[in-house]
Amino acid sequence: MDISYIILIPLIPLAVFLLLGIFNQKIKPAVSGYVGVFGLLASGILSLYAAYQYFFIIGKVDGVYQTFVDKTVWMKFTETLQIDMGILIDPISVMMLVVVSIVSLMVHIYSRGYMKGDGGYTKFFAFLSLFSFSMYGLVLATNLFQIYMFWELVGVSSYLLIGYYYTKPSAVAAAKKAFIVTRFADLGFLIGILIMGYYTGTFDFETLNNPEGSAILNWASTSFMGLSVITWALLLIFIGGAGKSAMLPFHIWLPDAMEGPTPVSALIHAATMVVAGIYLVARLFPMFYFVEHGFALNIVAYVGAISSLFAAIVAITQTDIKRVLAFSTMSQLGYMMMALGVSGYDGHEGVGYMASMFHLFTHAMFKALLFLGAGSVIHAVHSNYLKDMGGLRKYMPITNITFLIAALAIAGMPPFAGFWSKDEILVAAFEHNKLIYYIGIFVAGLTAFYMFRIYFGIFWGKEKEYEHKPKESPLSMTFPLMFLALLSLVGGLIPFSEFVSADKVGFEAHLNYPLAAIAVGVCLVGIILAWVFYKKENSLADKWANAFGPFYIWASDKFYFDEIYLFITKKILFKRVSAPIAWFDKKVVDGTMEGIGNKTVLTSKKIKGLQSGKVQDYAFAFVGGTVILALVFIYLWTN
């Protein structure tokens, strides 16, 4: 069956971007909103159809999900090493198509309400479409180089959208920070790609990931500093993934990225772009698993677990609700990385891989919902800070209910979506690495606690003095909330393991009751603690915070990661390295060149008086010269 129509899925948003971008000033805002929404709607319908076609009609042959590739050669280096452009259809790319489509469509619809009356309305939709195009391209990439190109494109669209309020200095700084930090991590990615290409002779995912292929079988052929070069390449590629997915220590850009408009946070910094790192590791999963017996995969697991724990602790102390959500995103991304890290390959062993993708799917829904809900609240009270909120449940019933559903889903209460995926992650961790399991279960408790801390803080607690009486958002904003809430409710019931698994065979996942009971218990403890602390305004929370003393302050200052980066860049790099180089460049290199130029100008100033502009002077010089020459010749002749 023909799958080439899938190429339209990225191309439609690209066309929308070009249309809105080129005719930015000529299109009325109302029209541009519809163009954006309908473009995405078309892509979304195609994505859902592709998913249906793939999973139920053509995908499965003899019980194994096939990989379909439709590509053309773009650049050819040698007989084997070439860069293709094309689309790759396999379970995870189709799953990502669905995620990107749904969240992006919802965010487009939501933005029509949220951005109403904003000066750059059309520009905003153009950027959103550019992002959707890049994300689809990233998901469908057939080789490392193609994924890298779209990787940078999503980085650029993220930069453009974080800096959307470009008159605000903090937004500009955040945009630059996000771009530079991820770009720095992408340097690792690029080096990794080049090493991989050099030693395996291919960039192609299919060839690389084949467990019987030469790339995996010959991993031990060359080694460097005690590890296989392929492992080094994978670790470098993972650095790129860690940068995009805000893993330690590249997470510093994500909280600042919240300066962008809230729909952008929901789409890019919660549901889609930030999972690109997870997707990349999942895309190369057979390599990570087989090369050097999973050494790189272990690193992935620990980086994920530590990031998850770190972010959950910081999230408890933040007072800006969007920042709480940002750290929560980072924590959940860590969870997914961790699940990939503890995964095996065959059948039920691959439960971590499947759980990670499952969590990616459910997390996209409920985290987008949380952000959009937070945006709705911010829209109503015009503040990001918890201290300005309280008792909003009476004014915003729909936001309240949907936010509660999302909070329960992320906390992991059955039967909401998060419970199912989180349970699988914990099962995988329990079976493979007990230490990571304990971290995971602790983070689950923290997640429930900080999420209900902001839930109670926003919707319960003491009512604040509001300048304008807050009111429920318009339908264009509440419809996406309700739709995503529905998905957060039922999303977990999808038999995900049948569709997505590491070896593409599919297996039947069962609920592990004792582990599920522990997880739910921990989650309940977190919720109850939050209920005691924050449902009614009381001093208990402050007392506990004081009891933790300096640790609380460290956490609320995000463990000084920003300060460490500033110290390294400003004090060491700029002052000790860049400044002397700049001095050499300015004084020595520029000095020489400018000296030559200056001398030329000086000389010409001195002799330009000869050009008097009087024809007779020139004639005199000419005749005089001729006469002198004639005399010289005559003199020479006669002697």
Added chain:
Amino acid sequence: MIDGISIYDLLTLTTILFFIGVYGFITRKNLISILISVELILNASVVNFVVINKYLYPDMLQGVYFSIFIIAVAAAETALAVSIIISLYRQINSVEVKDTEVMKY
């Protein structure tokens, strides 16, 4: 061949004529006078052609034809120069050479 006048006398005459022209070209302040000086230089060369034709190759006519040719070109050139001078006069109300040095440096 003219009796009693050698080729040297005639060449001396044209040389003197030529340098009078050059002197006038360099020292005159008025553009019209400069134009007249240029004509003197041209005439000196025309006479040279005729003289050399007559004294050295008396059975040929190229020098004479060249002279006629040069006279025609000189006429055209004079017409051009005068029209330039007139147009210049309309612009700056002067035909003094000192007023036409805007193109220096």
